[in-house]
Amino acid sequence: MERQSFDTRAGFQAALDAVFGRARLTLKMFDPDFASWDLGSVRNDALLRAFLRGGGRLQLVAHSNVRLERDAPRFLRLLQDYGHLIECRVTNRSLRHLTDSFCVADERDVVRRxxxxxxxxxxxxxxxxxxxxxxxxxxxxxxxxxxxLHAVVTGL
Structure with a gap:
């Protein structure tokens, strides 16, 4: 068992890196908008692709997906490539007051803000x-x- 606190963006990102890298079966995440998760970064894209290639399943819940749609094109490509293993949901208005943030991997590791x-x-x-x-x-x-959020293929 290992428990560590963090209070910086770098500390949060290091915690996510550790949990994403250890996950094999499931990653379940909640955040109001995932704006500070850097899901579109090269590093997170590589970690999530490796997880999904291994057959892992990803579940995300947010109040809004606008930030992911606007700021995370790599994540949208990931969703397009692995849409059968990723489920993105949006909360009902009654839950918009929730302000915490967390990620659980394989029901054994957790990152919480x-x-x-x-x-x-x-x-x-x-x-x-x-x-x-x-x-x-x-x-x-x-x-x-x-x-x-859904994988959308657009073309001319």
Whole structure:
């Protein structure tokens, strides 16, 4: 078991790198807009592609996907390439007050930010007991969502 706190963008990104790199089966994420997750970066694209190539499944829930659509073209290509393994959902209006942020991998590793406007949070590795409440919370959020981002192929 390993638990570490972070309070910077670099610390948050390092925690995500660790969790993305360890994931084999599932990555489940919630953030109001994923603006600070750098899902469109070269590094995260490589980590997520390796995860999905191995047959992993990715679930994202956001209040809005506008930032991903506008700022993360690599993530949109990832969605196009692996849409059968990625599910993006959008919360109902009744949940828009939620401001925390988290990622759970394989029901054993979790990265949590206590508020989406700040980088203060913690990462817990190999600690399934710490993920249980986060997973239950995600199930509740998931039940109040609608389909979100989809792979779209456009052409002339």
């Amino acid at each position: 206590f508020h989406c406007d700040f980088f203060r949070g913690e990462v817990n590795l190999d600690e399934p007991s710490s993920t249980q409440s986060v997973l239950e919370r995600l199930e509740g959020i998931w039940a109040e969502t609608a389909p979100g």
